[in-house]
Amino acid sequence: MKRAVSISIGSSKRDKAVEVTLLGEKVSIERIGTDGDMEAAAQKYKELDGTVDAFGVGGADLGAIIEGKFYPFHSVQKLVRFVKKTPVVDGGGLKNTLENKAPAFLDKKIGDYINSRGRKVMVTVGVDRWGLSKSFVEAGYETVFCDMMFALDIPIPIRSIGGLKTLAAILIPIVTRFPFEWLYPTGEKQEQRTPKFTKWYDWATVVAGDCHYIKRHMPDNMQGKVIVTNTTTPEDVELFKKCGVKYLITTTPVLDGRSFGTNMMEAALVAVSGKGRPLTWPELTEMLGKLGFEPQLQELN
Numbered sequence: 001m002k003r004a005v006s007i008s009i010g011s012s013k014r015d016k017a018v019e020v021t022l023l024g025e026k027v028s029i030e031r032i033g034t035d036g037d038m039e040a041a042a043q044k045y046k047e048l049d050g051t052v053d054a055f056g057v058g059g060a061d062l063g064a065i066i067e068g069k070f071y072p073f074h075s076v077q078k079l080v081r082f083v084k085k086t087p088v089v090d091g092g093g094l095k096n097t098l099e100n101k102a103p104a105f106l107d108k109k110i111g112d113y114i115n116s117r118g119r120k121v122m123v124t125v126g127v128d129r130w131g132l133s134k135s136f137v138e139a140g141y142e143t144v145f146c147d148m149m150f151a152l153d154i155p156i157p158i159r160s161i162g163g164l165k166t167l168a169a170i171l172i173p174i175v176t177r178f179p180f181e182w183l184y185p186t187g188e189k190q191e192q193r194t195p196k197f198t199k200w201y202d203w204a205t206v207v208a209g210d211c212h213y214i215k216r217h218m219p220d221n222m223q224g225k226v227i228v229t230n231t232t233t234p235e236d237v238e239l240f241k242k243c244g245v246k247y248l249i250t251t252t253p254v255l256d257g258r259s260f261g262t263n264m265m266e267a268a269l270v271a272v273s274g275k276g277r278p279l280t281w282p283e284l285t286e287m288l289g290k291l292g293f294e295p296q297l298q299e300l301n
Contacts, residue, residue, distance in 0.1 A: 002027040004267040007044045008058025025272045046082035053271035056263035057090040071172045091262030096131035097284045099251045103139035105295045117205040124209030126164045137161045195219040231261040241300040248298045
């Protein structure tokens, strides 16, 4: 049996292990959280290096991919400094292949509902989900990218993909040198919710992006909203339901009651491939086609 392990600097409360069969190959997928302790995560990678088929980097990104160009997050790179044998992925490949399918999937499944309320999408951090962001724009959605709000706590919306690209060109070389916890909730901070920037949650028909970012500032009233995300636990789904969310779309499959992160699923595909290295985007696309992976829809209210 193949084994893929996601070592996350997120909360250990979200840990999960399941066995699945992908393309006829059994694979164990497991998430291990270190509650914000980056050095503990680095040591766990060191301990398991060479004993598993693929690693996922959870709760952080090794870098940002903008129009095919990779910008490393320097504070996160040290997480994997001890890894010498096992291939490591952070989900960037799936973010730019699997997640691109979400807008077309929405149109196919609930297009009438979205059109009746307005094709308006709020993306929490567009730079983090470049493929998803671009695909919403190409699908004719009015978009607001909240990168300045969610990453830097500056209440300035970005209204176009061109503006997002300009922002990325200016800020990415700077923010990639920040400590990652300045930009993204880690450890216990992932369990905290402080409603903020509610104007844009209220404006949007669809709220898309990383689950932790969405929850971080989500208001109590999300009546009728559509959420597009991944890495949802049963507790996350219950919170969305309680707040009135109408539809929840997860871009990765729901396995044993929860959807795993793109890093975990990409690591599983790397493990199954047997290539001993990260997969190219065309290779991922081919595997996704064979698996028939597509987003999953849950009607919550």
